[in-house]
Amino acid sequence: MAQIKLSNLRxxxxxxxxxxxxxxxxxxDVTWRDGGAYALLGPSGxxxxxxxxxxxxxxxxxxxxxxxxxxxxxxxxxxxRNIAQVFQFPVIYDTMTVGENLAFxxxxxxxxAATIKRRVDEIAEMLDVTDMLGTKASGLSPDNKQKISMGRxxxxxxxxxxxxxxxxxxxxxxxxxxxxxxxKELHQRVQATMIYVTHDQTEALTFADEVxxxxxxxxxQIGTPVELFERPQHTFVGxxxxxxGMNVLPCEAKGDRAIFEGHEVMLEGPTHGDxxxxxxxxRPEYVGFGETGIPAQVTKVSDIGRHFVVSAMVGNTPxxxxxxxxxxxxxxxxFLKFKPEHxxxxxxxxxxxxxxxx
Amino acid sequence: MRTENQxxxxxxxxxxxxxxxxxxxxxxxxxxxSVQETFGNNQFFWEGLGWFEQILRSDRFxxxxxxxFLFTFLILLIEVPLGIIVALSMPRKGxxxxxxxxxxxxxxxxxxNVVGSxxxxxxxxxxxxxxxxxNDVLGINYDMTQQPLSAWITVVVMDVWxxxxxxxxxxxxxxxxxxxxxxxxxxxxxxxxxxxxxxxQLPKMKTVLTIAILxxxxxxxxxxxxxxxxxxxxxxxxxxxxxxxxxxIALGQFDLGxxxxxxxxxxAITLLVSWLFYTLMTKDDAE
Numbered sequence: 001m002a003q004i005k006l007s008n009l010r011x012x013x014x015x016x017x018x019x020x021x022x023x024x025x026x027x028x029d030v031t032w033r034d035g036g037a038y039a040l041l042g043p044s045g046x047x048x049x050x051x052x053x054x055x056x057x058x059x060x061x062x063x064x065x066x067x068x069x070x071x072x073x074x075x076x077x078x079x080x081r082n083i084a085q086v087f088q089f090p091v092i093y094d095t096m097t098v099g100e101n102l103a104f105x106x107x108x109x110x111x112x113a114a115t116i117k118r119r120v121d122e123i124a125e126m127l128d129v130t131d132m133l134g135t136k137a138s139g140l141s142p143d144n145k146q147k148i149s150m151g152r153x154x155x156x157x158x159x160x161x162x163x164x165x166x167x168x169x170x171x172x173x174x175x176x177x178x179x180x181x182x183x184k185e186l187h188q189r190v191q192a193t194m195i196y197v198t199h200d201q202t203e204a205l206t207f208a209d210e211v212x213x214x215x216x217x218x219x220x221q222i223g224t225p226v227e228l229f230e231r232p233q234h235t236f237v238g239x240x241x242x243x244x245g246m247n248v249l250p251c252e253a254k255g256d257r258a259i260f261e262g263h264e265v266m267l268e269g270p271t272h273g274d275x276x277x278x279x280x281x282x283r284p285e286y287v288g289f290g291e292t293g294i295p296a297q298v299t300k301v302s303d304i305g306r307h308f309v310v311s312a313m314v315g316n317t318p319x320x321x322x323x324x325x326x327x328x329x330x331x332x333x334x335f336l337k338f339k340p341e342h343x344x345x346x347x348x349x350x351x352x353x354x355x356x357x358x
Numbered sequence: 359m360r361t362e363n364q365x366x367x368x369x370x371x372x373x374x375x376x377x378x379x380x381x382x383x384x385x386x387x388x389x390x391x392s393v394q395e396t397f398g399n400n401q402f403f404w405e406g407l408g409w410f411e412q413i414l415r416s417d418r419f420x421x422x423x424x425x426x427f428l429f430t431f432l433i434l435l436i437e438v439p440l441g442i443i444v445a446l447s448m449p450r451k452g453x454x455x456x457x458x459x460x461x462x463x464x465x466x467x468x469x470x471n472v473v474g475s476x477x478x479x480x481x482x483x484x485x486x487x488x489x490x491x492x493n494d495v496l497g498i499n500y501d502m503t504q505q506p507l508s509a510w511i512t513v514v515v516m517d518v519w520x521x522x523x524x525x526x527x528x529x530x531x532x533x534x535x536x537x538x539x540x541x542x543x544x545x546x547x548x549x550x551x552x553x554x555x556x557x558x559q560l561p562k563m564k565t566v567l568t569i570a571i572l573x574x575x576x577x578x579x580x581x582x583x584x585x586x587x588x589x590x591x592x593x594x595x596x597x598x599x600x601x602x603x604x605x606x607i608a609l610g611q612f613d614l615g616x617x618x619x620x621x622x623x624x625x626a627i628t629l630l631v632s633w634l635f636y637t638l639m640t641k642d643d644a645e
Contacts, residue, residue: 058542079548087539093557104557108548152547 002068002160004032004055004193009064011050017062024050026217028064032161032195037187039208040197043240047217048197052163055195057081068160079108084153085163089170090145092137099124099133102151109156123151126189127182143175147182154190161193168203180206201241205229213237229283231355235346238281244309247287247319251280253345253352261315263294266340269354276348284309286342287321289328293335298328312336391618409619419620421595422603423627426579429599432514433521433578438571440518441525446559448530459530462523470520474587477516481588502589506596513585513597520584521574528570532563568639572632579628600624 009028020026025047032038040048053059055066057078065074073081093101102120111119124130127147132140137148146167153162164183168176184207187194196207204211205225213220213228213236221233232238238246251260253271258264258280265280299318300311308327311320312334321336328334344353392409394402413419448458468476483489483501492500502508536558544554560567582601585591591598591606598606604624608617 053542056542056546058545078542078545083546085543085546087543089537089539091537091539091543094561095557104549105547108550108553149543152543 002193003034004161004195005067005070006030006051006055007065007067009051009054009061009066011047011054011059011061011063023062024217025054025061028219030212030219030222032193034069035191035193037184037194037207037209038196039204039211040195040214041199041201041204041211041240042214043199046214048199048214049165050217051214052085052165052195052197055161056083056085056163082156082158082160083163084150084156084159084161085165086146086150086153086167088166090142090149092140092145092148094136094138096137097134098129098137098140098148101137101148102133102155105152105156119155119157123155126154126186127151143171143179146171146179150183150186154186154192159192161195164194164196164198166198166200167196168198168200183207201243205241213240215240230342231344231351232281233351235279235281235349238283242283242285244284244320244322246281246283248346249280249282249314249317249319251278251345253278253347256353258343258345261294261317263314265294265338265343267343267345267353268341271345271347271352272354273347273352278352279346279349281344281346281351282338282342284320284322286339287319288337288339289321289323289326290335290337293337296334296336298330298332298334301327301330303327388618388621391614392622393615395615405615409615410623413616413620413623418603422598422600425596425598426600429514429581430575430578433517434571434574436514436518437522437525437574438567441522441570442529442563442567444522444526445529445533445563446555448526450534459527462526462530464523465520466523468520470583471587473516473520474584477512477519477584478588481512504593506593509589509593509597513588516584516588517578517581521577525567525570525574528566529563532566533559536562564639568636571639572635575635576628576632579631 006028009025010023011025012023014022017023028051040051042048050059054061057073057076057080061074065072067073068081093104096104099120102123103116106116106119120133121130124133127150129144129147129151132144137145140148150162150164150167153159167183168179171179180203183194183196194207196204198204205228208225210222210224211228212222213234215234215236221228221237223233228237228241232241232246235246235248239248249260251258251265253259253267256267256270258267258271258278260280294314296312296314296319298310298312302309302311307322307324309320309322310327311318313319314336319336344351346352393405393407395405396402444462448462449455465473478486480486481489481502483493483503489500489502492498499505500508502512540558540562541554544558549557580601581599582605585597585599586602586605589597591602601624604617604620607613607620
């Protein structure tokens, strides 16, 4: 187990990168606490798998250092970093039995037979695969295969971190949920640092204590699921997390107010800086209806079971609102109310309103 | 209730007719010859299993069969491991991939009798490049037209040159289908290069390797053209493989009865050994 520190990490797949656009990873500086559960969240191609491969040692970064508990491991090969990685597609050794698969990493390190047996039995019990130990691994279902590849990582008791690279991609939906809770349970039992890469916000938010949101090779925000939802630091985070995502509405900023389509909107606090493109960001959950407020016309109402998603037009700007009940009819004219404590202004994507402190 | 419908048989008929004309009828003709004696004039005399007995008991057949098995054994022993090694050392991506693939495919594109002539001219002691080099530059006494051992080495090397590519290409196809994640997982698991080969590459190559071994067995067991053109079965009878001997009996001596019996025995052996190979190599999958 170890604390993982990424220091000024940059990576380019090109031999001679010139501008920042040549970098798959731009300046990453993160510290991950020992024993924490972290998620790397971002759309495909944002650099999260690159980052994962750098941590596991499959890739050497162009610049920067990786430290495990203050030990520089940047130059170490994967097998000496004591990390475990679970891949998108389950990797199992077809010709071996489940038990031999689990024992493989220990055998390669010359561990004695008795210890191997003890560890394999322990892990098998943890993963509920004890009754499969003697069967050939090639015939297993994808979710069991994925469990075995996970087990191969956990079987070593000296693992610094376990990394997951979109491990649920090939798993059937109804088993995804089961495997995810198994993961969570394992994390509580083995207390290893776990890093989980995904583009699925539900997976990230349910698994991790802290989520790292990435876009275009940059870390946009690091925070707990609640922080990411309540106070996105960037319009990308607001839009990427939540369903539907945060409304991003072009506006003008004036002190602690924003002018949106000619209407004045109270903000959580005063804005700072000037110039650039300004947007008003508010989550659909915090847009309500009232007797007075910003006039809008409802264009569509979707009933998604637990609540309604109302699409409306304010002037020429579309936005969405989420209400539990009493959804207005499509075509009707309504008045919208934005909750001030959740209304923020973003300049060129980044938040510029000051947090309200009461 | 299930409705029974016999119409499907009509769709099978054309295939049946085709197979009958290109395989069954010729084959039955051979069977017909194998149990009769003829002196021409379309006169036939019943011979029973006499020809089969005569062939199986003859020293000539046994010697040819022995040479045939030795030849096939050597071919498999050399071409399969060599093919795997070459496939493993070929690049998986980049500029050199197509270059390597074309180089590998080249020997297989050359017509068989051309291969035989090429190697004949190449290895002739005085005028061939190799023959001259071995004899007059390195001072090795080499003459495949006179020495049985030289002839054997030449025939085997020629076949290795001609057909190892098939094993290489099939194995290579198996290798490139292995996702990168397998190699990465193996790295993380601390697997040695041998373990990577034994537990990842070899199992993934197994299917194509089975096909490669089967093809190489059948082709080398039935080989005719190349050794015939290269050595003509000589010197003496030293490189007279089964097929060469068969042609000598059938077309040289015009002993149709014994030749037919020998063909059937030859066919049965090929079939039996192929079946054995296949059953043994796919045994694990059935479990």
